[in-house]
Amino acid sequence: MKLKALNGFKDILPGEVELWQGVETMARQIFTRFGFSEIRMPILEKTELFARSIGEATDIVEKEMYTFSDKQITMRPEATASLLRAYLEHGLHVQKPVQRLFTIGPMFRHERPQKGRLRQFHQMDAEVLGAESPLVDVELMSMGSMFLDQLGLSVTLELNSLGCPACRPAFREKLLAFIDARHEALCDDCQRRSATNPLRVLDCKNRNCRHQVEEAPSIQEHLCQECADHFQAVQQGLQQLNVDYSLNKFMVRGLDYYTRTTFEFITSDLGAQAAVGAGGRYDGLIERLGGPAIPGIGFALGLERLILLLQQKNETTLTSHCDLFIAGLGQAASSLAFSLVHTLRRNHLHVLMDLEDRGLKNQMKQANRAGAGHVLIIGEEELEKGQAILRNMVSQEQQMITLPGQIQDRQTTIDALLTIING
């Protein structure tokens, strides 16, 4: 085979698609229950939008975006930027003070693929715009937690606060001093990071670095009064709703726009890609995009990672069931079956038949594979008498059914079939 999908791009085949649909349905149900409305945005946006929101100096913007440079447009690497653009463009912030929005769709990042990481991947995104209350943070996390729980996945919620422009600079200085004092002991990556993004050093997986950083100053102890109060209220709210969480003073974000509350849903079952979902507050972002000073918070869940977890968890024997298979033997019977199948489909039945003139044995096999509850066998002998055999594939019982002689009689047969099959 010469033509293949691009590296990092995957087909989702029948058998797996059902799992995706299940997850998406669950998400829509639960998000709707929390008052969220779905919004869908285009995949292409002006490159500038992502540069301004995600941050010029981030890895995503620096080297991972699929950009048509001659046109200055980019395939979205995440959803928040597009969502906020749409939110401002259509004046949603004027229509309602608080908007709860979610979206599901593909994102694109040119990274080296590995387990749980693709170049085209899918995220579910939930965002609350216009609300500053810590209870909103609590509600959002509890929603994510409820969703994952309903899927039967056990993940842990980790929580941190990144402070705000008022308190973060001071902490940054203090952290830099700490890191500089241990510069020689850190790995090459961390030495580089200490210059570009010192917060990232806290997040290094190198065991030695982790050890070095154990006593590092905690952002949680350097928050300004407002941020500290907010963080405190978030924790109280989580406790009130019995949402389990643990504090992680080392958690940082890869996108520049986060402030205050940040959180991740973590699993230990996906190898290196531990985060199935992550998000946080971004109180300055809407303003940065040219809108009014409106606070916001949101999170994204990685669909591929959820699917992997679900697949690992249980053998997904999602067998499709069809109501009826019609097996016709011979030209006349097949022809009758053909129109009967069509009519039954109009009556909302899931009906199949073979169109290749195969033998009865083969047709029975097909019916079995399709998980048919009943098979209607129209043989030549029965057809002459205006009858057919209806076989219950589970109980193996068979009964004679009268076939429609005239078009007008058809409804009688349909009704009889419907009664038996649905009954």
Next chain:
RNA sequence: GUGGAUGUAGCUCAGCUGGUGGCAGCACCUGGUUGUGACCCAGGAGGUCGUGGGUUCAAGUCCCAUCAUUCACCCCA
């Protein structure tokens, strides 16, 4: 961008120190009952051994290159 591993049937994989590609499993087709599925039995079809070079009398097997996949680093959902 950097490392490691792996490319044999539609899928999962055997194939030893080079000697003609596997009665291998799943799936598929046909038959075992004139016209009855799952189970069983018999048979069948299916492959330029990723690609291109090299070594050799002889390469799926050894060497080099290349492409692809994958895991990890990095980064992130």
